[in-house]
Amino acid sequence: MTEPLLEPPAEERVRRRPDPRLPAYLLAGFGTLVLAVAIGNSGLAALGAPFVVLATWGLVRREPGRPRARIRIDATQVVEGDEITGEVTLDWDGVAEVDAVLTAWRGVVPIDPHPVPGWSPAARRGPVRLPLRLSAESWGHHELGHLWVRMRAPSGLIEQEVKVAVAPTVKVLPSPLKLDRLLTPREPRAVAGRHLSRSRGPGTDFADLRPYQPGDRLRDISWATSARLGEPWVTVHHPERTGTVVVLLDTFFGDDHETAEALARAARAAWALASAHLSAQDRVGLLARGRTAAWVPPRGGRRARWMIVEQLLAVGGAAEDPWRRRRGRRVVVPADALVVGVTALRSRAFAHELLHHRRNGHATAALVIDTSDLLPPDEDATSAVARRLWHARREVERVRLEKGGVATVLVPPGGAMAGAVTALRRRVGAGIGRAVGAMR
Incomplete structure (x- = not known):
């Protein structure tokens, strides 16, 4: 059954404004009449009379009825880079000249129409169906905008604008990254299952x-x-049946495109780690720290996968919308968990968070996402010095983590996660081996 077209809410006020031709008609008509009276030339008055008639006719034309619309998209869940296709259906009463535009869209790029999703249908009677094609640019929960319609009667000089409908929300998943090897949790177990063990021992x-x-x-x-x-x-x-991994995501980002892209890279790496460990039957949790916060306690299975990706999408939506803030609460990380930080090291607060978990006795590591390619190009000596200072600051934070016992590996801009995770796996394994040897 076809869904009914939506009418504008009753509280949505219709905006009325004059057509750009109206001031010109009034100025030409009345200006010519005044000039004719001033100089006593009746022929000049006859020249201005048609402009007054056109303005009067345009003002008395009856306005068309309020429009109705429906926005439909073929898929509400896509991956970065995918194309979103859909259709906008418009209808109205009577004869009218109609323009429609989709505003306030986030996380997507218009393909058709381009560069702004707007339409001016030739038909003067509804309904009309308008194709819509978008490209998913960044991950997160995104509202595809509001549909505004501008209408006027033929030859009318008063336009009315009203917000007719709100576009659906789309979930854009991070593009997948494949890993060849996994980080080894502190105490991996080979046997996993749904039921609790009958034995008792250390666990959660x-x-x-x-x-x-x-x-x-x-x-x-x-x-x-x-x-x-x-x-x-x-x-x-x-006792635990599987290893426990907590992915600590750095969300200390700003409002510009570069910092949002840095967060996107970190989130892709976090999702790659989480999904790979979940496939290996490990218990995985997500802890996001920064301007937006999220906490998914460690657990396994399909439900954990969806909970983690939902939280990542919420973080991505906050990156696209600078007005959204989410407060986090104090959490307790399981004692046997391996904490893996994914960060661009743009904040000292996140480095302090990693060191905090290391001091609490957790095996802690960090994947440092290299975002140097997002810096503006060197235009002069000052830009070159600023770039060197930026690299020096990141190196200082990385050395600070290393001295505190947090193993770090730099992920290159190309996103070669497999090699970085393999290198970090060796370093974390060696650190855990040394710790166990010291305890013995």
């Missing part, structure tokens, strides 16, 4: 409560139970 899945025994970890004490019973009790967990 609740199993039982029991009285405190010498040798129990202080972090396992259940303070609420201990206060209620008057003696220390500890929480017992089921």
Whole structure:
């Protein structure tokens, strides 16, 4: 069944404005009449009379009825670079000259019409169907804009504008990056399944409560139970069945295109890591820090995949819309999790966050996304010095992380993730081996 066309909301005010010809007609008509009276030339008055008649006729023409519209797109979920096709259906009462334009679109680029999605149909009676083609430019949740319609009666000199419909929202997924090898979690398990293990041991899945025994970890004490019973009790967990990886995404970005593109590259790398580890049955969580925040606790399976990609799309939408802010809350990362930061190192706050997790005992690593190609070209000596200072600042932050025990690897602008992850895998594995040897 065909969906009905939408009428403008009752509270949507119709904007009326004069046609550009109206001031010209009035000036020519009345100006000529005044001049004819001043010089006493009746022939000049006859010359200006038609302009007055045209202006009067254009003002008394009846306005057409309010338009109705529907915007349809063929797919609401696409990947970066895909083409979005759709159709705009317009209808109105009576005879009218109609112009339509789609405004306030984000994250997409018009293909047809180009460069602005606007139409001026030749038909004077509705309905009309107008094709629409867009290209998905950046990832995120994006509203495809608002449809504005401008109408006037034939030979009329008063135009009316009204917002008729809101375009659908489209989900643009980050373009996939394939990884040859994975980062090894601190304590990988070879066996994974849906059911909890019958055995008990270190983990995050609740199993039982029991009285405190010498040798129990202080972090396992259940303070609420201990206060209620008057003696220390500890929480017992089921052992983990898979490795746990927390991807820490840097969202300290600005409002310009370069910083939004830097975030997009980091998000693609984060999605590549998360999806690859989920395919290996690891438990994966996402923690975004910066101007926009998100937290998906570590879990596995298809549900975790969709939750992570939904949060990434929300972060991408915030990158496109500078007015959107999302507040994060304090989170507790599992003790056995491997924390992998994905960052362009444009903020000292994110480096501090990585060091915080390292000081808390987590195996921590960082994929540093190289965004030097996004810098403006060197036009003079000052630009060259600024570029060197930018590289020096990033190197200082990277050395700071290395001294704090956070292994770092630089991802080149081309997005060669496989080699970077392989190098980071070796460094993280070596660090974990040294830590285990020191504990023994």
